[in-house]
Amino acid sequence: MATVNEQGNIVARCRYCEGAKTGFEVLDPGQTNWGGVVYKKYGDQHDFRLARCLNCGAGALAVFAYRRGDKRGLADFYPESKERLPLPEDVPKGIKREFIEGERCLEANCYRAAAAMFRSVLDKTLRANGYKNVGNLKRQIDAAADDGVITAARQKRAHEELRVLGNDVLHDEWSPMTADDVELAHRYAQRILEDFYDDRESILAVLRANARTPDEDRPGTVERDEDEGEPAQIVSSSSTFKAPPPSR
Ligand SMILES: [Zn+2]
Known part of the structure; x- marks a missing residue:
């Protein structure tokens, strides 16, 4: 505030x-x-x-x-931003953007839209790590836990705070959602991204040992975070200056 x-x-x-x-x-x-x-x-x-x-x-x-x-x-x-959560550097660009879109929905008090975005972050993360062929999202979460990529505690939260909440939005009748419900989804989506991408080399070794094919092993599927251009040029009535790089 x-x-x-x-x-x-x-x-x-x-x-x-x-x-x-x-x-x-x-x-x-x-x-x-x-x-x-x-x-x-x-x-x-x-x-x-x-x-x-x-x-x-x-x-x-x-x-x-x-x-x-x-x-x-x-x-x-x-416009006023809410707290943005930091993500590991190795998170693929498309997933990072989906996560930020969810944060923007939260800032605009569009809680159902935010819940759908955070469920999509989970879905896209499992797909990028080679779980798509396991079956539906429920099975994919369980398979990632069986492989030891996420803990049993995280598996439970992934079901309760992300999958079920997001499914309510996508498949059930309209009903209001609170900021608190979606704030939990926000935090658990971030933690799952940390599980998968904080120490990427170790996770890749676990995935390969379990015969999973992460995007890194499919040529051309990993999007790099390329330079998004020059810093914005700001022109005001009193001065013209280059914006410094943003800090958290
Ligand atoms: Zn600023």
Whole structure:
């Protein structure tokens, strides 16, 4: 949740800094081409102001509330990231992107969509590790546990927090889902990726010993994380600068 510090800057997780907690300066309307917007209704006033991330330079919108002239504080801040969980470097690009898509759904309070994404992370991870031919997702999870790639405790969580939750979304009638339900799925999807990719060489040895064919053994199936281009060029009314690389 975004807060305002003693200097009047907003402290929030920046979406463009991959969820890192950073400061945002609140721009004076005179500093920007767009000015500010003041909205009044009865005794309430909302002051819409542009803000700028002090780390990467990305823009955001801060809404301050006033009641009968008294500043009541920050009413809204957008876009604000939630905590992003770090993933091992060896996680394939497609799986990493699916995981981040799930985190974006969580940030947008789209919990069912997030649950479906985290189930998809599990499904794609098992496929990339040679379990697709074992049968349905339930059997694939059990086979990975039988091989010793995941522990019995993780096997149980993979069923309960990821497979069943995701199946509810994909196959059952619509029903609301809570942030807590999906936060668990988020954390267990990350832990399963750590199980498979933290020490990739050891896991590859276990997979091969169990006659599995991971993507590494299928030429052309492993996507590398290539350079995604130059850092963003940020142009503001007061300065032009290169964004520093994001930090967590
Ligand atoms: Zn930023």
